[in-house]
Amino acid sequence: MTHRNHDPINETLAMSELDKQLLNEFQRDFPLTSTPYADIAARIGVTEQEVIARLRQLRAAGVVGRVGAVIRPHSIGTSVLAAMAVPAARLEQVAALVNGYPEVNHNYEREHRYNLWFVVTAADQDxxxxxxxxxxxxxxxxxxxxxxxxxxHIDVGFKLHWEPDDRDIGEINANHQ
Amino acid sequence: MQALPKIINDIFPSPPIDETDRRLIAATQSGLPLTPRPYHTVAEQLGLKAEEVMARMQRLLAVGVIRRIGVVPNHYALGYRANGMSVWNVPDDKVVEYGQKIGALDFVSHCYQRPRHLPDWPYNLFAMVHGRTRDEVEEKVSRIARLLGRHSRGHAVLYSTRILKKTGLRLSKNS
Known part of the structure; x- marks a missing residue:
């Protein structure tokens, strides 16, 4: 069983070893130095230009959301997850109404009686x-x-698996975290 | 609507951050520039010295306001298209012990305790499980079920079928 043939990334963007290293080994501990990309390049044996160019390509392809800080929830402002059981016939209308609030920054449809799940973020609880x-x-x-x-959950990033059948590696990682 | 329980403030006291920290977070939340000296670029935008930007980010990391700095992959674009929110009804006196065990699993990206709303919503432990397919998510959920054993008094897996809205963190109504 190989999922690789269906993997959209492998179809649209060949993942090099450099990509895999950038994606898996630098989800944390990004250097807080004047020239962080040069420092990463030195660690993995490529040039600064290659690191920057590749990160730009990965970001343009949507594979990398950003290179930056992950902020702890509730450090600035506060947020709450909310759920609603919306009749199917009203889902579009209610979803649009909920999306209309600038305080709503995530809204997902999920398969359940509670089918609308959204996060409200604001300066305070009131x-x-x-x-x-x-x-x-x-x-x-x-x-x-x-x-x-x-x-x-201790947020150390998310281990990406390149082979769909490498579950043994997942178990090893679970033991080490 | 209920007020946020006081327990949150006891468990997660907010470390002091000043106005410059807030500006720094706002300026970098969409990402650091992909240029050779990114902290210098941010510093220029904020009218600070690069050394101060780096020192402030170091401090925010140390106090836990910044969890990590690094490459933030888009799981969905990487083929992790099945996103199952597993929800569990765990006895209150077991939720800390099993929350920690489930949160340590490498395929769980978030693990939170949340209030029940009886009788409609009996689930108090949420674990987000990502996989390339639903079969992969189901297999991972069954591992959580085995881990919980008799302490699971019911669970459900809610798959997302549509992203209706996804925007960055808003710091205030005016941002």
Missing amino acids: DIDAVLNDIQRRTGIRVLALPMLESY
């Missing part, structure tokens, strides 16, 4: 409550507020 109450009032549909009570 602003969040106002948005959730407003959505509930305008739609007449109950909004479940599901704030994070505790996080159990």
Whole structure:
């Protein structure tokens, strides 16, 4: 069983060893130095120009979202996950209404009775409550507020697997984290 | 709507960040420039010295406001198209122990405890599982189920079928 043939990335963008190294080994510990790309290049034995050019290509292809800081939730402002069980016939209308709030920065349709899942981010809890109450009032549909009570994940980045069948490597990584 | 429980402030006290830190985060949240001296470029935009930009980012890392600095891959573009939000009903006295075990699995990208809303919503532990296919996600979810054993009193997997909106973090209504 090989998923490789269906892998859109392998179809549209050949992933070189350099790409894989950039994607997997530099999700954290990006150098806080004057010339970070040159420092990365020196570590993996290529030129600064190659590192910058490749990151630009990966970003243009959408494979890299950005090179930058990942901010801890609630460090600046606060946010809450919310869910609604929207009748199928009203989903488009309610989704558009929810998307209309600038405080809503993620909104996903999911397969479940609770089919609309969105994140509201604002300066403080009062602003969040106002948005959730407003959505509930305008739609007449109950909004479940599901704030994070505790996080159990230590964010060290996400291990990308290049072979779909390398689950053994996944287990080894799980033991080391 | 319920207020955010006080427990959050006890567990995650906000480290002090000043106005310059906020400007720095706002200026870099969409990414560092892909130019030879990115911190110098950011420093120029903010009217700071590059040394101060780097020192402030180092401090924000040390206090945990910045979790990490690095390449942020787009899982979806890399072929991880199946995104299953697994939700679990775990006894309250077991949720810390099993939350930590599940959060340590390398295929779990987020693991959070959230409130139940009985009787409609009995699930208190959320673990986001990514895979290339639903079969791959199901196999990973079954590993979580085995890990929980009799402490799972029910679970569901909610697959995302559409991204309806996705924008960057907004710092204020005016940003």
